[in-house]
Amino acid sequence: MIAATMAAATEPLPPLDALLREAWQRIAERADAALPWLQTQADAWRADARAQGWLAMFEARSRWTRGERALAKTTLARAQALLADDRDGQLACLDARCWMAFSESSDDEQLLAWLAPVMPTLGADTPAVLRRLLWVRQGGVLMRLQREDEGLRAFHLGLAAAREAGIPSLLATALASLGGAHCSLGNPEEGLPLCEEAWALCPQPGAKGAVRPNLMSTLSAVGRHDEAITHAQALLDCAPGAKVLALCALVFDRAGQPQRAAALLEQAQASAEVPSETQHELVWLQARQWRQQGRPADALACVEQHLAHGGRDSLFPVDRLELHREAALAAEALGDLHRALHHQRQSHEAQVQSLRQAAMARRVSLQVRLELDMAHAQRDAALQREQALAVLNRALREAGEAKTRFLAAASHDLRQPVHALILQAAALRPQLDTPRQREMLAGIERCAASLGGLFDALLDLARLDAGALQPRREAVNLGPLLAGLVEELLPQAEAKGLRLALRLSSRAPAWVDSDPHLLATVLRNLLGNALRYTARGGVLVGVRARRGPGGAAGWCVQVWDTGVGIAPEHQAQVFEEFFQVDNPARQRERGIGLGLSIVRRLGTLLDMPLRLRSRPGQGTCVELQLGAWLAPLPDAAGGSGLPVLPPGLKVALLEDDPEVRAATESLLTAWGCQVRSADGVRALQAACTGWPPDRLLSDLRLPGVQDGVAAVAALRQAWQLPALPALILTGDLGAPTMQRLAATDLAWLPKPVPLARLAAWLLRAA
Secondary structure, three states: OOHHHHHHHHHOOHHHHHHHHHHHHHHHHHHOOHHHHHHHHHHHHHOHHHHHHHHHHHHHHHHHOOOOHHHHHHHHHHHHHHHOOOOHHHHHHHEEEHHHHHHHHOOOOHHHHHHHHHHHHOOOOOOOOHHHHHHHHHHHEEEEEEOOHHHHHHHHHHHHHHHHHHHHHHHHHHHHHHHHEEEEEEOOOHHHHHHHHHHHHHHHHHHHHHHHHHHHHHHHHOOOOHHHHHHHHHHHHOOOOHHHHHHHHHHHOOOOOOOHHHHHHHHHHHOOOOOOOHHHHHHHHHHHHHHHHOOOOHHHHHHHHHHHOOHHOOOOOOHHHHHHHHHHHHHHHHOOOOHHHHHHHHHHHHHHHHHHHHHHHHHHHHHHHHHHHHHHHHHHHHHHHHHHHHHHHHHHHHHHHHHHHHHHHHHHHHHHHHHHHHHHHHHHHHHHOOOHHHHHHHHHHHHHHHHHHHHHHHHHHHHHHOOOOOOOOOOEEEEHHHHHHHHHHHHHHHHOOOOOOOOOOOOOOOEEEEEEHHHHHHHHHHHHHHOOOOOOEEEEEEEEEEEOOOOOEEEEEEEEEOOOOOOHHHOOOOOOOOOOOOOOOOOOHHHOOOOOHHHHHHHHOOOOEEEEEEEEOEEEEEEEEEEEOOOOOOOOOOOOOOOOOOOOOOEEOOOOHHHHHHHHHHHHHOOEEEEEEOOOHHHHHEEEEEEOOOOEEOOOOOOOOOOOHHHHHHHHHHOOOOOOOEEEOOOOOOHHHHHHHHHOOOOEEEEOOOOOHHHHHHHOOO
């Protein structure tokens, strides 16, 4: 038993929103019966001051319904203090305060003054339940002040909020309130469907008690007396107050049962507290009873005395209509034609006002419904647009991902032969004797490197579109990078009779912090674009130091040309996709209009501000600003271009492509390494029996279900070398592959492999 109690005490509480929804529902169904549940919840939420404040507010409502008015006001004051920093809680306390004051017939202008500051702030961020309560509260006050059109509009807005809240009992009371208001304004035909809908939403007896009086009154007003009497009998079984007794008396009177009406009227008049809005009904019902009993003088005196003490300021014209009608009939019975005529005129005036009110009620109802329908239509249209946009974005995202996967797969297959070519060329270099042979080999290496760079750029741009591209920053020497690009593009310049020159700063080498492949893509596009739009003269690429307030801030790369130039109105557009100046025929030899767009996007990704200056007919200058490399610089390569590795370094190579495996083995052998290779895990394990390797190189994609990551783990375990340095080589640079590699402790290099980085890893692992 103790264990069960402790388990219940430690059970997590539901979210506060769920507690509030349950509390609103219980209060709406039967406020006077909700108090025990609220008290048990207060014990459970004792540690949460905000929840305690909300529960105190609900308790105050429940106690007020039970007649414990002094205690209810004290509890509400405690709730306001606990909810001082909770806007919604303060709104709920304000509504409770207005409800209590309204039921005590307080100054209605004062109630409006309390509500006026908060009503304009009730937006979508205010819970629908609170919006419903406050609109209905304001509607009741406005109706009592005879501002019926404003009051009816407030009731309609409260109903719309109640529908949004989705709590049946709250919606039922909102429907019944609006239906009752229509009935009071002489428009019961409009109110009856609302009350019937409210009745259908009330499964609980307590909620039916809140709806039944309005439904009974509208049924009686439209002449459905038998149904109205059935509801009256149910209300009378629950010991009702003076207001309900008066309504039931009216129902029986309209149904032709004056004796029963008289008995109920006597009970209502004997009640300790009779609401002011009920006084009118009691007076003209009493006058009717006395007139029918042959006491016209008492009937006339009763009505005129009531009118003299404020009856003319009755809330609804239908009440004045009945009062003056009874007074006129009593005066006729007494033979006082002058007074009878006076009351008939007043009755006629009240009838006209009642008809006007009924017409106004229908007009306001139609107008508000139209406004709400338009608002719902606009909301639905906006929702449909958002859904269509979400579908389109999802389709675009999936298309981008599919394109990235396709390019990744195609790039992997194309990288393999380029990777083998670079390795073979590097392995061939030590075997060449003449300068001319080395020069030719250098040209082959440059072309292969350029081709590899193009593959990198192709995949990187696809990943850029998909949002999956992450720059791999390192120290980049601008001098060799630009020199290689100039040499690569020099034949294109010479074919057009143009000069292509490079001018470097006379200061120290320009090392920058960037991604070498992406930076090369940007510079290649800038140089190619300048050559394409230059007919005579030439293109100059220069590097100069860029200084900031604290000294050197980095480097600037400028590409100058003597081409056609760009008009001012086009200078912003040239960085947009597929935009070309003066190329309406879309001639292929003049490009497709993507180069500068790629430059702009990669410049943003690499944090390289881009500036353009141009004059039509004189040329263009594009400037890139790059940050300096602040870490220690990498060691310069030796004159031979060969890395200095530990003598006899034993390297195990796992590669399924025969050409790539042979080329890699040749290169490592030329670097002085001992190499054993195979195309599978078991074959490599057998080849290295009794020969524990110092390094392990593995391709990522291998035949079968095992990839390079799993192969490394298997070989480390087989050789009992858990710390064996291992390097993954891959041509698949898609986002899934990058995520898989990032989740391991393995180093990796892209194919075609940068030889300097491969040598650096071999040295660093040593």
